[in-house]
Amino acid sequence: MIPAKFDYIKATSLDQAIELLAKHGFDAKVVAGGHSLIPAMKLRLNRPAVLIDIKGIEGLDGITEEGGHIVVGANCTHNQIASSELVNQHVGILATTARTIGDVQVRNKGTIGGSLAHADPAADYPATVLACEAIIEVLGSNGQRSIPAVDFFTGMFTTALEDDEIITAVRFPKVADGNYQKFYQSASRFAVVGVATVKNGSSVKVGITGVSDSPYRATAVEQAYDGTGSAAEHAVDGVDVMSDHFANAEYRAHLAKVMVKKGLEG
Amino acid sequence: MRVTLTVNGKPYSDDLEPRTLLAHYLRDTLNLTGTHVGCDTSNCGACTILMDGKAVKSCTILAVQADGSEITTIEGMANGGELHPIQQAFKENHGLQCGFCTPGMVMTAADILQNNPNPTEQEVRHGLEGNFCRCTGYHNIVKSVLHASELIK
Numbered sequence: 001m002i003p004a005k006f007d008y009i010k011a012t013s014l015d016q017a018i019e020l021l022a023k024h025g026f027d028a029k030v031v032a033g034g035h036s037l038i039p040a041m042k043l044r045l046n047r048p049a050v051l052i053d054i055k056g057i058e059g060l061d062g063i064t065e066e067g068g069h070i071v072v073g074a075n076c077t078h079n080q081i082a083s084s085e086l087v088n089q090h091v092g093i094l095a096t097t098a099r100t101i102g103d104v105q106v107r108n109k110g111t112i113g114g115s116l117a118h119a120d121p122a123a124d125y126p127a128t129v130l131a132c133e134a135i136i137e138v139l140g141s142n143g144q145r146s147i148p149a150v151d152f153f154t155g156m157f158t159t160a161l162e163d164d165e166i167i168t169a170v171r172f173p174k175v176a177d178g179n180y181q182k183f184y185q186s187a188s189r190f191a192v193v194g195v196a197t198v199k200n201g202s203s204v205k206v207g208i209t210g211v212s213d214s215p216y217r218a219t220a221v222e223q224a225y226d227g228t229g230s231a232a233e234h235a236v237d238g239v240d241v242m243s244d245h246f247a248n249a250e251y252r253a254h255l256a257k258v259m260v261k262k263g264l265e266g
Numbered sequence: 267m268r269v270t271l272t273v274n275g276k277p278y279s280d281d282l283e284p285r286t287l288l289a290h291y292l293r294d295t296l297n298l299t300g301t302h303v304g305c306d307t308s309n310c311g312a313c314t315i316l317m318d319g320k321a322v323k324s325c326t327i328l329a330v331q332a333d334g335s336e337i338t339t340i341e342g343m344a345n346g347g348e349l350h351p352i353q354q355a356f357k358e359n360h361g362l363q364c365g366f367c368t369p370g371m372v373m374t375a376a377d378i379l380q381n382n383p384n385p386t387e388q389e390v391r392h393g394l395e396g397n398f399c400r401c402t403g404y405h406n407i408v409k410s411v412l413h414a415s416e417l418i419k
Contacts, residue, residue: 103311
């Protein structure tokens with residue numbers, strides 16, 4: 001399978017990439033690792049006229065500690081995140097999440113910025129950025145914006161990103177007690193259901209992916225949390241649960257409750 | 267679009283359409299047909315090569331993205347007539363049946379052993395999760411990778 005024709009531009013700076021995005025608008029797509037976009041282009045589900053490669057732009061692939069936060073550059077690969085000492089030490093749940101993505105080859109190439117911008121409803125990171133209350137840093141023609149994770153995902157494959165905006169980094173607060181529970185789709189290793197749980201004393205934050213067309217904070221679980229796993233009953237309260245050939249809605253809702261229970265007790 | 271890269275130690279420079287996949291460039295332009303295309307959807311791992319030392323799926327990478335990189339394919343593993351220890355281990359342990367997945371298995375094994383020279387059986391199985399064997403010959407493939415880790419010492 002070969003993608004439809006496109007022009008390829010290797011951007012050398014963020015300003016250049018944003019200028020190109022502003023110029024080409026909806027016809028342009030940004031590529032870094034390409035492990036969400038290229039499969040979609042091969043299936044001709046996506047036919048950008050212009051592909052803007054940001055992989056070579058300096059300053060987007062670092063992991064640093066800034067003001068009590070761990071800042072992960074958008075071009076960091078899943079393997080880089082999984083093996084980062086800073087991430088393992090301060091946001092262990094993020095390293096765990098990265099380790100569950102795809103396989104060695106996919107983790108060597110795919111990036112956190114690409115995964116978040118693509119917003120696949122079965123992607124892993126969305127659950128974790130929601131539970132961690134991470135901030136998505138983006139840059140566009142109108143300058144820089146810091147988007148809280150809870151405002152970032154707006155629907156299936158859609159986000160709060162404007163046409164000319166690029167994710168530059170993700171800012172994570174330090175998390176002492178968190179875990180990621182995942183029920184794998186056995187061939188693709190995507191999440192049929194993925195649950196990120198962050199605990200802080202008697203309160204809990206729960207992010208869920210794979211269950212609905214958009215990842216969500218399980219606020220009903222968070223409110224009912226009593227230190228045990230019983231609040232898991234509320235995992236899909238008020239949620240329109242997806243049905244597909246991997247799992248129908250009833251089974252998926254059941255899986256969500258099981259995974260949330262594991263998360264709360266984990 | 268001009269793409270300049272190194273494959274198995276040799277420099278190449280070719281004019282390619284941007285939509286050319288790396289797997290097709292290796293197979294059709296460079297005639298390195300050891301890199302196989304199986305599922306063509308980033309699942310099966312038959313197209314695995316090393317790009318700047320890391321295992322990647324060449325059916326999901328544009329050749330233009332590989333500009334400036336160093337590529338190793340299965341053809342670059344043996345040293346003249348001498349098999350690479352991973353290839354030797356696959357040969358000795360009957361690590362292949364039909365052989366279609368084998369190049370990808372060997373290249374992924376190279377990545378696994380580079381990062382973890384003494385893997386456990388579980389670590390090998392986990393490391394190979396992105397490579398499918400339709401003959402279901404996983405038992406001997408895992409045995410081969412574990413044996414290769416001994417040979418490389």
